[in-house]
Amino acid sequence: MGGAHGHQLHFHAHSRVHRAPAHLKIVALVVFMLVVVATPRGWWPAYAAYLALLVAVIAVSHVPPTYLLKRMVVEVPFVVFALLLPFVATGPRTEVLGVSVSESGLHAGARLLVTATLGVIASLTLAATTEAQALLQGLTRLRVPSLLVQIMGFMVRYLEVVTDELRRMKVARESRGFTARDPRHWPVLAKSFGALFIRSYERGERVHLAMLSRGYTGRLPS
Amino acid sequence: MHVPDGFLDAPTSLATGALAVVAVGVSLRKARHELDDRTAPLAGLVAAFVFATQMITFPVAGGTSGHLLGGALAAVLVGPWTGVLATSVVFVVQCLLFADGGITALGTNITLMGVTTVAVGWLVFRALQVVLPRRTAMVPVAAGIGALLSVPVAALVFVLLYAVGGAADIPIDRLAGAMVGVHLLIGIGEGVITFLAVGSIIAVRPDLVYGARSVLKARTLEVRTTVPAA
Structure with missing residues (x-):
């Protein structure tokens, strides 16, 4: 309790990402994730660029990467689902390491894994660099x-x-x-x-x- | 379980987002009508309560456990409009402060686990109240059945969304069968625990249970005139 304390995921630091106005960070997160989700399947270089952008933001924010990695466990149920997709989906089959799997399932699973991971890293970065009060003020400025x-x-x-x-x-x-x-x-x-x-x-x-x-x-x- | 980013395509995510905005907007207006200037502190505390209930896990069998969604419980305890507000706020806070559930899937999560569970729970509850005898003992029963049905219906809505905007060609009938089957089991747990929790609140503070108000109003003061033998 109290104004100065951060919430559970907050990582105290004074970087440029921490000081950036919260409403801009929220808009940036939403726009970034909409672009990621709307990227057509198969554009793997684009995903690499997204990841590079996130890594750059995290580097500027001074939040240790291990701090974020440890908190990525929320994603686990969907990793399981993404790994199952190639086996339960239908359509043309393909061989991976001698196992017959669904081609569309394989692509969808890989894409889900990548987008969900990018989403979790991006959301964690917002949570780690923004205090709850700043977030609420940001939402007010966004006319919520x-x-x-x-x-x-x-x-x-x-x-x-x-x-x-x-x-x-x-x-x-x-x-x-x-x-x-x-x-x-x-x-x-x-x-x-x-x-x-x-x-x-x-x-x-x-x-x-x-x-x-x-x-x-x-x-x-x- | 929260839907992450990339599970549904962008148009479907935007559509559920728009639906969630409308549902929350209407609830804000209706809840203010219900609670006037008490809305903010009470809905906020109810949201904190819903968040806390999702933290308790219930042992099921063989070492597995589950937790309550709480949509139907909130609807019966504080009314459907405040219920939608409280559960929706929980998902927004979980998404922004706890990175749980994708930001583009926020609308989907609110629509599925906030709006759908509250709406189904409340409608089933009201329908049963019309049919069942008007006694306080019947309120937890109706709440439990509402909670039981709210979970598989939410799963079914998820399958429909997946059919529209899902990423892989999973045979929809098989997905629907598996999802509804599993969530019927989860729903039984949700129903039993909602029944027990509402029952324990009715026993202590029936006036706090929104869904029991019509029953309490119908209750008349009973004056017993028999004098105990001296």
Whole structure:
């Protein structure tokens, strides 16, 4: 909590990429990924150019490449899917290392792997170089409705409070000898959800009253 | 599971993006009508709650586990409009701050796991409320069945999107069979846990459950006049 702290993926540094206005970074990410997704299949040199561009931005940003590589695990389920594609897709077959695979599946799988990887690296770079507050201000400058940005702001601000509440419940459950092993333990976990919802909702009500008493009229002072 | 960049082609991604913008825009207007100036803090806290629930994993069998999507749960707890806002905000924040789900697939993710699960969950819930007896005990049952159906329907919508803008020629009937089959199983977990969670909230604070309001309104004060024997 608090203004100076970054979020989970944020990497503190003072590079040119960190200082760049957040709204420009968001637009750059969207345009970059739309170009990547719209690139016709088979244009492999173009993908190499995209990767080179990303590597250049990361080099300027002073974020260590290993920092980003470690956080690329979110991509894993789709790597599995991309690797399966050549085997489940139909159409003309081709031989790769003596195994018969679908040609269209092979191309689609390779393309999915490349675009998804570029997407994850690009998004990670944005997350690593931009603080949550800057991101919200960037969204406001991009004319995202103020109410939506406010909701996002409250979510980001209370995310750690709520997940911490969840963690304390877990500690409380486990210190009473509880471990969830199979569906028979679902009722206990579901009751935790119920308690968490009531606490979150009531916290929302308290926050609203506290804001009202400080002069809130539906807009946040900028 | 979030759809990454490059899974669907650019026109399909733009179309789902436009759909998501319209759905969120309408929800913003309707939610403000429902919650007035409480919208921002309450929807924000509900979004944080949905995010947190997706972090708890449930043991299923043989070491595998799953987590809740929470669309139908949010719809029943805070109403469909605030539900769409809360789940959509979760996907935006996951995409921008956690690099989870592609930025070009953001519209797809909101349409599938935000709008579709909330809409299906809520519509099934309302339909069942009309049919089932008007008792608070029936609210969790209707919520659970709504949650159960919301997951395979979202999977089916995904298959339709893939048929329109997918990258490889996977036979659509086989993909549909596999996706709906798997997600029916996931839906059972979602349904049971939604049933249990709504039940536990109804037991403590029935006034907080949006979907129970019509039932609570129909409840009348019961005055018992029998005096216990002295």
